[in-house]
Amino acid sequence: MIKVKVRLRPIVSKVNLPTVLKTAILPGDSKETLFIATQVGEIFYIRDEVVRTFLDIRPRIIKLGTSEPGVSGAGYDERGLLGLAFHPDFYYNRLFYLHYSVAGTQGPGALSESFSPNPCDPKTLNLRWINRETQYDHIDTVEEWILPSNGQPQKRRTLLNLRRPFFNHNGVNNLNFSPETGKLVLTTGDGGAGYDPFNLSQNDMEIAGKIIEIDVVKNTFIQNPPVVTRFNELPVPIQETLTVIAKGVRNIPGISFQRFYNQYIKYVGNVGQDLVESIFSFGQYKPIPVTLLVQAFSMKSEADQEGFINFGWRGWEGIFPTPIIQGCSANPTLDEKIIAYYNEAVKLSVRRLQPVTSYFHKDQRPDKFGGTALTGVQAFMGNRIPALTGSVVFTDLARKEEVQSPTRGVLAYTRIRTDCKLNDFSVIQTDYNFGSGSAYYVSLGTNLDQTRLFLGVYGSMKVTDFNQGTVFEIIP
Template sequence: MKKIKVSLRPIVSKINLPTVMKTAIPPGDSMERLFIATQVGEIFYIGNSSVRTFLDIRPLILRLGTSEQGVSGRGYDERGLLGLAFHPQFFYNGLFYLHYSVAGTQGPGALSEHFRPNPCDPGTLNLRWLNRENQYDHIDTVEEWILQTNGQPQKRRTLLNLRRPFFNHNGVNSLNFSPETGKLVLTTGDGGAGYDPFNLSQDNMEIAGKIIEIDVGKDRFIDNPPVVTRFNELPVPIQETLTVIAKGVRNIPGIQFQRVYNQYIKYVGNVGQDLAETIFSFVQYKPIPVTQLVQTSLLASETDLEGFINFGWRGWEGAFPTTLIRGCAENPVLAEKTIAYYDEAIKTSVSRLQPLTSYYHKDPRPDKFGGTALTGVQAYMGNSIPDLTGSVVFTDLARDDKSPARGVLAYTRVRTDGKLNDFSIIETDYNFGSQSAYYVSLGTNLNQNRVFLGVYGSMKVTDFNQGTVFELVQ
């Protein structure tokens, strides 16, 4: 594929870590505005060449970069303000939606020690998440807000309260509206800790590791739903608002929709474990009502999963069976690779969706790169960068061969024969100097003819005001 070079045009700098970048036309406005949500809980918008605060919920966000009971810890964190979506009729009704980690909900976590599966020890392959009401890391919430006529945002209701087992794999850019169904789409990671210890992503009853549609037009008459981890723990009126699109998710930077003629291609990125980062695409799917999943579970019968999307995790990491990697003591340049979950890889080998493309943490090819973590996927339908028109752009947190840290942009396209495609690097001309530059997020505008890149100067959320948002330009 052709190598492309773009420029990065700074839009705003010295902000906190940007998790969501998208545009909307606010009520009473005549212009499409760029909104930027930060991990610590701020939402800004760009208006008349100035940065203005739309909403600040920092007091509602748990203390980031801390461990149990707020004790200062790692600095790196995957919790916080993770999702922002505007209702398709936002201009008329002022409704928007947030997904964030709730202040004061820190717990000890679901496991007391680091987890790594051992194919020789079945006990590590069949763990269960027990005592969930006490053994968890934090609680995430999904809320509906409204921009009042006086210009002040106000919370209207809570849609979901989710108990999460670990601090990581909560998703990012996790709320997006489907232009096909008009429903709010929530993408949830597998709960974290690496290797999905409890296999939540493949369990049909678990909310973790799924892509879920929420019908926000239905009033459930429940303002404060219970804190849950499984679909069958939800009250029936809430179950009736939910359908599940997909399972087998490890961690996910949102779902994107690209209109091609009279249909939409859906793009989903699945963050990898130790081997590969993967992008999937699909057009047709059959969402399954949560009430049907629960009923099937109660009857202990098989659910008809035809048309149900399965990304394959935890048995598969992209195009490969999930692998344990161990260095060879006698030859440090080589590594031993062992299939972690052989039986699960076999069970899901046929039902899983084949990837659109994968890139790897180690890649010997001279024109590729070794990645760290997929942080954004966006379709580009503009004409100002002609070589990218119709492609899907993605970004990785940091190349493994650069110091100071440098993220990387790349792109791929859907093949007409549906087979796995290659990818190519998008080179940039921006000089970050001696500063680290982690590529933490991607965003786009309503028409997908502009792409925005969020860059941060540190891996620690507690290092403040080191963020810049750029636009990709020819």
């Protein structure tokens, strides 16, 4: 693949960790405006190179960096303001949508100890999430808001309240509108803890680990929906607004739609466990109405899943049966890899979608990199960087090269092969001096017609280290 070099042009600096970067046309305006949502609960927009506050919901956000001792207790967190989407008719109807972790909902978590599957111990392969009303980490909400013609944005209604088992794998940039259906697309992670201990992502009743479409045109007149984890716990009027596009999701940094003649190709990245990060694409799909899933569940059968997308998790981590990786005591340079869930890998081997590309946490090839976690996937249709036109650009949080210090994120790209086989990827060289500080690549965004790319960079892994973010435009 062609080697590409780009520049990073700083747009705004000293912001909190940016989770969503996207543009919209404000009512009464004539040009697109860049919006930046931060994990702690702020939404800014940029007009004439001036940063202005659009909305500040920090009091509504759960206290970040304080749960999961030893993990997020150290300041790292995956909760907060994670989704922002503007209605396709925002210019006229002024509606937009938020996904965030709710203040005051901190729970003890669904497991009292860390989880690792043991293929020799059936108990670890068949855990169940019990006592859900008390054993959970937090509650996420999806809300509809409106920008009045005069005054501050106001919440109109709640669409979903989701109880989450652990602090991580809640998705990021997890609300986007489909240009195909006009529906709001919600991407939910598997709930976290690693290895999906309760196999929520493959369970048709679980809201976790899915890609869901919400028909926001249908008003359910239910102002405060119940807090749920499963589709069958939802009131029927809410079930009737939902269809499921895909399951087998571990954690997704949003969904990107690329127009191709008269259809759209959908791209999603699935964050890996220990071995590999993967990017998937699909064109045609057959969503399943939640009412049909619930009906099949009540009749102890399975809904017809022809044309339904399955990314294969937890049986598959991208292109591999999900492995447990252990060091070899006899040879420290080698790893032993054991299939974590053999039966699930076999069952899902022909049902799952194959990735477009995968990249590894360890890669010795000179022009590649060892990845940490996929943080953004965007189709790019602009012509200012000709080598990238029509490609899929993606970001990884941080290179895993042992010798490299300070930390640097990675920008890379791939393309879909016409024979649909797995394609390679190429690192995009960035001409920017970050100095001696860390630079984690935490988010990737585009404008409305996908001709401009925006990159969110943070100077720390900790959401409790404030004002260390810079948003760049990626330019030739």
